[in-house]
Amino acid sequence: MNFFFRLLACTFLLTIGNTWGAENSQDTPNIIVIMADDIGASELSCYGHPEHRTPVLDHLAENGVKFETCFAPPVCHPTRFQIMTGQYGCHNGVLNFGSKRGGLPRGDPRDKISYHRTFGQILKEAGYATAVAGKWQLSGSQPDFVRDCGFEEYCLWGYAGYYTEEDREKATAAGINFASRYWHPSIVRNGAWVPTTLDDYGPDMFTDFIVDFMGRKKDQPFFVYYPMVLTHSPWVTTPEAPGTGEEKTKHSKDNLQANVETMDRIVGRILDQLDELGLRENTILFFTGDNGTGNKGKSLPTEMGARVPLIVDGPGTVKTRGSTLALTDLSDILPTIVEFAKAELPTDRPIDGHSLVNFLKGESDTTRDWIFAYQADRRILRTKRWLLEDNSPLHWGQLYDCGDSRDGTGYVEKTDSDDPEARAAAAFFDGLIATLPAPLLDHEGAPNENKPEEARKRRQ
Numbered sequence: 001m002n003f004f005f006r007l008l009a010c011t012f013l014l015t016i017g018n019t020w021g022a023e024n025s026q027d028t029p030n031i032i033v034i035m036a037d038d039i040g041a042s043e044l045s046c047y048g049h050p051e052h053r054t055p056v057l058d059h060l061a062e063n064g065v066k067f068e069t070c071f072a073p074p075v076c077h078p079t080r081f082q083i084m085t086g087q088y089g090c091h092n093g094v095l096n097f098g099s100k101r102g103g104l105p106r107g108d109p110r111d112k113i114s115y116h117r118t119f120g121q122i123l124k125e126a127g128y129a130t131a132v133a134g135k136w137q138l139s140g141s142q143p144d145f146v147r148d149c150g151f152e153e154y155c156l157w158g159y160a161g162y163y164t165e166e167d168r169e170k171a172t173a174a175g176i177n178f179a180s181r182y183w184h185p186s187i188v189r190n191g192a193w194v195p196t197t198l199d200d201y202g203p204d205m206f207t208d209f210i211v212d213f214m215g216r217k218k219d220q221p222f223f224v225y226y227p228m229v230l231t232h233s234p235w236v237t238t239p240e241a242p243g244t245g246e247e248k249t250k251h252s253k254d255n256l257q258a259n260v261e262t263m264d265r266i267v268g269r270i271l272d273q274l275d276e277l278g279l280r281e282n283t284i285l286f287f288t289g290d291n292g293t294g295n296k297g298k299s300l301p302t303e304m305g306a307r308v309p310l311i312v313d314g315p316g317t318v319k320t321r322g323s324t325l326a327l328t329d330l331s332d333i334l335p336t337i338v339e340f341a342k343a344e345l346p347t348d349r350p351i352d353g354h355s356l357v358n359f360l361k362g363e364s365d366t367t368r369d370w371i372f373a374y375q376a377d378r379r380i381l382r383t384k385r386w387l388l389e390d391n392s393p394l395h396w397g398q399l400y401d402c403g404d405s406r407d408g409t410g411y412v413e414k415t416d417s418d419d420p421e422a423r424a425a426a427a428f429f430d431g432l433i434a435t436l437p438a439p440l441l442d443h444e445g446a447p448n449e450n451k452p453e454e455a456r457k458r459r460q
Contacts, residue, residue: 029317030214030283031123031337032224032270035083036263037076037135037232040292041068041309042407043260052260056268057287057311064313065321065360068406071329071373071382072291074298074305077103078375079290079330080138080227084118084149086334086345086353088372090437092116095376101446102376102439112139113149117346119334120150120225126343129217132156132225133206135181135232142191155209157181157202157229158188167193181229182236183248198248201239203230207266211273218277221341226270230263231256233294238262281316284340284360286333301378301390301397303408312360319362325384325406329371332356370432377438378446386425387411391433393440399426 041047044054046061072079081094089095093110096103104111124130131153140146142164146154160168160178171193178186185202187194210224234251237243238258274280289308297304312318331353338345339357358364373380379391391397400411414422
């Protein structure tokens, strides 16, 4: 009998211990950041596109939080630095591609992502298993490539410079096109070349890697950063209707919808794995884009170039809000995930982002008063009501009264207006501009001089 009671007591204590351990393991959530390539907010059906079908993202937007206004720089290079560092280009130094107008000079250490403090490093030091897949498009070389930014594992679209010399020779001999990210893709995984064929589709291979990583790391908190290759051109066929031979690699504007919808399917694959592993309740997923859609705003100093989707899902943590007019930009991602991870922000450099944790958890109904985007010397600023586009040290830009609209509908230009509210908005932006310096550049090659009509289009 005594043995029986001792057995019951041990069983009870073991159960309590296991329960405590399970609760303790939920103390910090898994975090996934997905950043699609070249996709403005208006390409998703939940943001109003009349034809593109994105049921997975629509579901997340309805049951999580969908920010109607999220800004990113209008071109991807500064965006990738901003999202990883939480800093605007005026603080991390990266305002454009190094080879482009306003970019850093060749050899400047600030144009190397490993020079900076990244969210991968912070979460790895906080005990997270870390991985990145998809499109890196940043500096680095073997053997420290990517890992010096805090990612323990990676599977990336591989430019020629990402391969070891031996693997580059093998890839060349195998007919690998280093520019290919879709069919017969060029892929480097954890330092090694991955052989592929014309039947292999890069986005699914990157997702296979993520699904496998989550399965192997399910017993510890993990951080997955997935800068997708979709939906950047070339817009080729997808596995849903692949075609044959050269049809697979032929660019066509008609394929954009298929690429958007395949992107949505891939997000669904990641969610399916979370459900299969029983991790959905303890995982926070962010979905966004790096700039406006190619040929529809990308590289233009306008809201169309800067407005990207941001959808946040986390059934066990994130309050269901659906669509919100609260403002955010991609500098907010780093401080948000760092707070969720109970890690520490860097104190030796400015962090421009604001944590969204209280808003996402439903503990606050506000985020921030203004957001910011930039490319080279051009600046775009937004409050809930007012928008300043195409501002530079050489000209002030265009001021719009947006009312409650977020998609260009009904905007009224007030640049030269004497209306007191417009003047107050202009003065507010002037105060911000003083804290967000831009380089003094001549106008040659500036986006609005190249495409004056497109730069001022209001409809998205």
